[in-house]
Amino acid sequence: MAQRKLFLGARLKRLRRERGLQQSAMAGELGISASYLNHLERNQRPVTAGILLRLAEVFDIDIKGFASDGGDRAGAEQLAEIFSDPMLGDLGVGRSELVELADNNPSVADGITRLYTALRELQRQPPATGGSDPRVLITPETWVRDYIQSQRNHYAELEEGAETLGGALGDPLSVAEPLRRRLKEAYGVETKVVPPESLDQASQAYDPQRRLLMLSSLLRPENRTFGIAYQLSLLEFHPIIMRMLDTARPPDPGSRRLLHMSFANYAAGAIMMPYGKFLRAAEQHRYALDRLCADFGANVEQVAHRFTTLGRPGASGVPFFMLRVDPAGNISKRYAGESFPFSHFGGTCPRWHLHAAFQTPGQTIRQLIETPDGQRFFTISRTIERPIRPDLRDDSLLAIGLGCDVRHAPRIAYSDGLDLLNTPATPVGPACAICPRMQCPYRATPPAGRALAVHENTKTISPYPFMAN
Template sequence: MDTADRKLFLGGRLKRLRRDLGLTQTAMAGDLGVSPSYLNHIERNQRPVSAQLLLRLAETYDVDLRALGQSGGPASEATLSEAFADPVFQGLAVPRHEIVQLAEDQPAVADAVLRLYRAFSDRRARERAVAGIDVGGDETPADRVRDFVQARQNHFPELDAMGERLAAELETETPGESFETRARARLQAHHGLTVRTLPDDVMVEWTRRYDPHRKRLHLSETLGPSSRAFAVAFQLALAEHDNELTALTASADMPDDATRRVLKVALTNTLAAAILMPYSAFHAAAEANGYDLGRLEARFGVSFEQAAHRLTTLSRPSARGVPFFLMRVDQAGNISKRFASGAFPFSRFGGACPRWRLHSAFRTPGRIVTQIIETPDGQRWFTLARTVERQGRDAFTEGHDLAIGLGCELKHARKLIHARGLDLAAPEVTPIGPACRLCHRHPCAERAAPPVDRAPAVDDWSKSVSPWPFVQEAG
């Protein structure tokens, strides 16, 4: 059948969009100029979506039409597949096409299934803890925060808006100065807070320490310029927008205080990144320079990891970037970071496939290695990987013991400077299984056991689970 004649049945995705917008069928039908019964037929896949209706959707709700083709919501195919892989469902053998149908056509039911499964997992974890059984694989505050961030596709427009406004004010107040100089001046002038860099033997195990009584932020001399700037941006974000961050944390309705603390740190770091790398300026620079990470590092005074992570947040409807995913691992294969602005079949419990060059990047420290991979569902992805240095005391002994993997769907690779010179029409492809626990039929699963996904412990604000690397070890 010719592509132009192919009918589009997007009922489940349209229903998910309507639910995310908080609209009834009657309200959305009125906005789109169609009858409620017609919209109802579309949502039940009894009518195809016309090109005219797609254009109305885009104009009325400022929706990128690509979003309707994504299935990476809270109850995506990969998330549901992972839940059904639990031994408690042994013997059911739920086929993939039923999982896809559930995720796309019945998103509310799919979310309900996941909520029940997570409630069951939490109760099982508590019972095991009481019995003294190891519960290392069950849901933690870090898991809950990761799920929340990924449900938002790692995009927080309210924090991006705050960051842009504050960055503009800093430039107006002290034009021509470095970000750290501008931020320090703002903290002193507006909040009476001073920033001091202290010797390593004074800071001992700390890389960043805030004294609220004396209003002093102490930073270790072992921090590099980009990590030091991020630490200052973090403190500025708290000083300027603590109330908004607290309100956003409360609105997430997390189940316990530990998860709320982790989430607030994550949101504060996200705001700090938005101040350091304002959305519009960062997006424009990325587009103009072919997403050249080296140029982005130099332009905004950030690290490779910070620039790579910021690329996973560019989902503003009016200025979307390439939808990247990111993963960070150590040499043992432990995963300490996973984020995506689009869909990618991450496994919460599994590890990165050993065929992915993310692991071989340790053999060429500091060099970017590229690879085109294919996941078991037939999707192809352009990826790049590079080692990064830890910041702080561990940098002296650990060196390049972390690696960042960054990638996007192959169809976007033509926009990337890192993909130039590759034959994207007939590429050399490596089949992998990024959700190794789920792809037991995939050949790579027979060759290596998946590494453990490790969640760092949370003890205080300077050593907390955080998606942004103002201190690399912070996770």
């Protein structure tokens, strides 16, 4: 870094946007003037070593990654996925161009991603039956997922309030009763467990006229606790959540309601597992899921999701990514505290053992994986039970996968006994349509923009052999 000038304007601007800061606010955090920061963002001044160190201290970034020549890897990977679409594949846009675009013009890259997402959502919708259709093209769940990811799934305001409240409630193992009392004493809300028939298809419902929170008797104990914490969050943090919604500016009422629920869910988990206490326990027990479930009265999914929220500057945890899938491979949750090695628009690579978790229910499967660019990740996968089963004959499970860059693996108990340097990693790809691996027997589709190399006299290991570029 000392031998070359670093012009990192686009990365500074993206960092500032991700943290929701104006230039004056970020400049104040860095101890420089707003005009100097403006020069840095416009690449009229190089970033000095002192500013890099201050960035690392204030915003908890990895200096090497921030100042590397690799560019905006996450943004480039999304663009690569988009430009692999057959509609664009004939353009032959190279990875170096995509890296340059993502790194130097992040807003343009975000705009392309948003337009492509809208196109994909439009393709999923049934054709209109007549007349103009004013539907919003990006569905609420897609918009909320992307917004949460843009915030790195961490909300300082909610964390602060939940940590204060959670700490005041006492022992996390017996937090359900204090939560119930808080609802009653502060807001006059009674809590009752009722037969599922009373709630139709709901797992819980709040009647504001009667000031009554009803929880299904089919809910597991930790999910009842979470349900009480969720309702308390809606009431306790109403002003904070309203400000956050106004700042987020959802595009339609459906997206706003879904984001509202997501914020309340986030706060509920933060109440059950207050940030400082949970982070200390996670580091002490080295992210052992079952031990943390026992200490905080939570279930595996709740703890796993909490792992992805530990992004407080100066006090961050391991930056996990997390997915939840059903036996058919449908992804119903996708969070990332840092990088994410799989497709943002499709599914996961079949070589990742997340899918094998259904064959060994209740067991934790660990695996080293390696993406085509050589980045290695340590992952764990296991099945989880659904929070509620409306049909008691339905015993189907879900599975979660957690992972992080391999450099964080020594902090995780599940890596014990595994030679992280010499153990071969399973080669995986982001998705078959954009995976460059040529000899993969698991390939389900040919890669976009590549000529097939099939011949009637030869059968290959991969069902879709293709020509190298």
